[in-house]
Amino acid sequence: MAYVAVKGGERAIGNAHAWLAETRRGDTTLAELEVPQIVQQLSLAVDRVMAEGSCYDRDLAALAIKQSKGDLIEAAFLLRAYRTTLPRFGYSTPLDTAAMRIRRRVSATYKDLPGGQVLGPTFDYTHRLLDFALAAAGEPPAPAPEAPAGDTESPRVTELLSREGLMRREDDATAEPADLTRQPLAFPAARPTRLQNLARGDEGFLLGLGYSTQRGYGNSHPFVGEIRHGTVTICLTPPELGFEIEIGEIAVTECQMVNQFHGSRSEPPQFTRGYGLVLGHGERKAMSMALVDRALQAGDLGEDRTAPAQDEEFVLLHSDNVEATGFVEHLKLPHYVDFQSELEVVRRMRATATLQPEQATP
Amino acid sequence: MPEDTESRRRWMGILARASHGAIQARLGAAPALPPHTRLRGPETGLVMVRGRAGGDGAAFNLSEMTVTRCAVTLHGGNVGHAYVAGRDRQQAELAAALDGALQDATLRPALMATVIEPLAAAEAEAVAREARKAAATRVQFFTMANMR
Numbered sequence: 189m190a191y192v193a194v195k196g197g198e199r200a201i202g203n204a205h206a207w208l209a210e211t212r213r214g215d216t217t218l219a220e221l222e223v224p225q226i227v228q229q230l231s232l233a234v235d236r237v238m239a240e241g242s243c244y245d246r247d248l249a250a251l252a253i254k255q256s257k258g259d260l261i262e263a264a265f266l267l268r269a270y271r272t273t274l275p276r277f278g279y280s281t282p283l284d285t286a287a288m289r290i291r292r293r294v295s296a297t298y299k300d301l302p303g304g305q306v307l308g309p310t311f312d313y314t315h316r317l318l319d320f321a322l323a324a325a326g327e328p329p330a331p332a333p334e335a336p337a338g339d340t341e342s343p344r345v346t347e348l349l350s351r352e353g354l355m356r357r358e359d360d361a362t363a364e365p366a367d368l369t370r371q372p373l374a375f376p377a378a379r380p381t382r383l384q385n386l387a388r389g390d391e392g393f394l395l396g397l398g399y400s401t402q403r404g405y406g407n408s409h410p411f412v413g414e415i416r417h418g419t420v421t422i423c424l425t426p427p428e429l430g431f432e433i434e435i436g437e438i439a440v441t442e443c444q445m446v447n448q449f450h451g452s453r454s455e456p457p458q459f460t461r462g463y464g465l466v467l468g469h470g471e472r473k474a475m476s477m478a479l480v481d482r483a484l485q486a487g488d489l490g491e492d493r494t495a496p497a498q499d500e501e502f503v504l505l506h507s508d509n510v511e512a513t514g515f516v517e518h519l520k521l522p523h524y525v526d527f528q529s530e531l532e533v534v535r536r537m538r539a540t541a542t543l544q545p546e547q548a549t550p
Numbered sequence: 551m552p553e554d555t556e557s558r559r560r561w562m563g564i565l566a567r568a569s570h571g572a573i574q575a576r577l578g579a580a581p582a583l584p585p586h587t588r589l590r591g592p593e594t595g596l597v598m599v600r601g602r603a604g605g606d607g608a609a610f611n612l613s614e615m616t617v618t619r620c621a622v623t624l625h626g627g628n629v630g631h632a633y634v635a636g637r638d639r640q641q642a643e644l645a646a647a648l649d650g651a652l653q654d655a656t657l658r659p660a661l662m663a664t665v666i667e668p669l670a671a672a673e674a675e676a677v678a679r680e681a682r683k684a685a686a687t688r689v690q691f692f693t694m695a696n697m698r
Contacts, residue, residue: 244599244615245636275595277617277633282600282609289677291684299691307687334682344605358607365610367598379603380610387601387612421563422615424597424633431555434563435597435617436635442605465601467613 212257226250235439235468236260240509241267242369242388244438244467261390261509268510281423281432285442285465286344288418292469295345296412297446303342308417345414346444346461356449356460377500382484383477387466389507391473397497398479406483406495410462413446417469441470445478452490460489561652561666562645566634568669570641573648580664581657584624586647592620592639618642624650 213220227234227250237249241264249267256262292308295301307313309332349355365380373385386394401408419439425432443464451457462482464474483497496502506512565573577583596614603610619633620642630650632642648665651657 239613242613243596244613247637248616271596271614274616275593276614277595277597277619279611280597280599282602283612285601285605289680291680292687305689306684307689308684309687332683333686334679335686335688337678337681337685340685346604347606358602358604361608363608365600365608367611369598369611369614380608383601383603383610384612387610422597422599422635424617426619426631426633428621429631431559433559433566433633435566435633436615437567438599438615438635440601440612444605461604463604465612 212255221254223247223250223254226253232469233258233260235466235470236391236473237263237267239467239470239473240264240388240390241271243267243271261513265510265513278424278426280435281425283420283422283440283465285416285420285440286342286347288342288416288420288440288442290342290416290418292418293342293414293416294412295414297345297414298348301345301348303340306342342416344444346446349413349446349459354458355446356455356458358461373504375501375504376487377504379481379485379488382500382504383463383465383481385504385507386464386477386480389477390509390512391470391476393507393509393512394476394480395472397483397503398476400495401479401483401497406486406497407491408479408483409448410479410482411446412475413444413461415441415443415471415474417441417471439468441466441468441474443471443474443478445475445482447482449489455489460485558649558653561662562632562649564666564669564673565632565641565645565648567673568641570638570644572669572672573641573644573665576665576668581660583647583651584626584654584657586622586624586630586650588643589621589623589629590619592618592642592646594618594637594639597633620646622646622650624654626654628653 227246230250230253233253234246234249237252237260238244238246240261241249241252243249245267248270249263252263252266252270253260255266290303290306290308292310293303293306295305299305346355350357359379361380365384366378368381368384368388373381377385400406402410417439419437421434421437423432424435441464445462445464447460447462449455449458449460460482462478462480462485464477464481466473466477480497480503483495484500484503486493486498487500491498493499594616595618597617598614599612600609601612602608615635616637617633617635618637618639618641620631620639622630622643624630624647628650630646630648630653632645632649634642634645648661652661652666
């Protein structure tokens, strides 16, 4: 594919960007949107941009949302571009999600489980009726009710099944996982590579693929073993210190999807799991990721790979919305010379096609 | 791990989770910090956060996060370090200066009492408040048998 430099657009581009800035600001008689307002009041948009931009920084994600006029894929792109300007300090100790400070934790497989069902701040059970009271600025809502917390431990649901031997144990691999920010994707991809790809993948793409597995494209009988959302501590061992320190906290959402497995020649029938882990509060994404993660294990578990969600090249090569948008949107850049040559070819073919019947006439 | 390292880990964690404003607000009641010289930073970079497949399996790279680090040397010889989530350079430098000062056995008791413990208490209260809100949304199932 060839691109030819075209000059002469500078003034038009400059003026277009000036107009973009004006439309971004909108009606100047209204107060300008401030970044902390986005952090506080559009927190789920911030979460999505951090997840797909693959960089946890609430203020930067909010700034990206403001700059992109609320285009969340554009915002993720801005965050990805920014991160390339920063040095890498190291890798964290793997998160301990069992030690999460839980804001929400629900299980669809056990009603009474240690730690209980904690609904947290959820849209579930709302009636999805537009609330016109929010259109009029008013008093802030009353603080949420509180109840004695106690020292409730919330062990993983998958652990309850594993103890009975009914859940396939995770491979306890100690190998250094590949890092997609450093090494390009290669196939076949190991599970850690797939999980990194899915964690930063587009929510809509994963939602559609996850949905397809439920509708019969890939044999899947999932239950939500558990969804938990809350805060986890990040630990790092700086080489100059030589011991592990806590450097802060991040919010994450984890989904453990429990799936049937009929067994294979080497393994008895048991449950298997699909795993989803995303930054911030993103249940839809975590659940979709877990469905797709399980579908992608088909090969490892000796199941037939027949559906799109089970095809790792298809899934992993098309999940990244920054890559996808780059290639789709490049089509609007000048292709004048490419198209000129196509035009020549089509004209020549048409001329030949209209000539031939006359030549065939005796 | 030696006891000193354990207490140092604790204060470094508390300083990493406190905002610059919250730390600064506690310094008024604290003994003056010895002057320091910057050894490195404050500088912002990235840490790659890792998760585990299935929560307890093989490690994988989840996402990066912004982190700011700083190293200072205090007049007196101690070297203070800080790695704090986010991009607040002032927080990182102050945390590093405090880490250096807290290693000085003569300064430590006063700094623990005026800075670290109040920050820890404020953090514990915020954590407890969130836990109480979560507890208020815990479902209390009842069955027909209980209703009789």
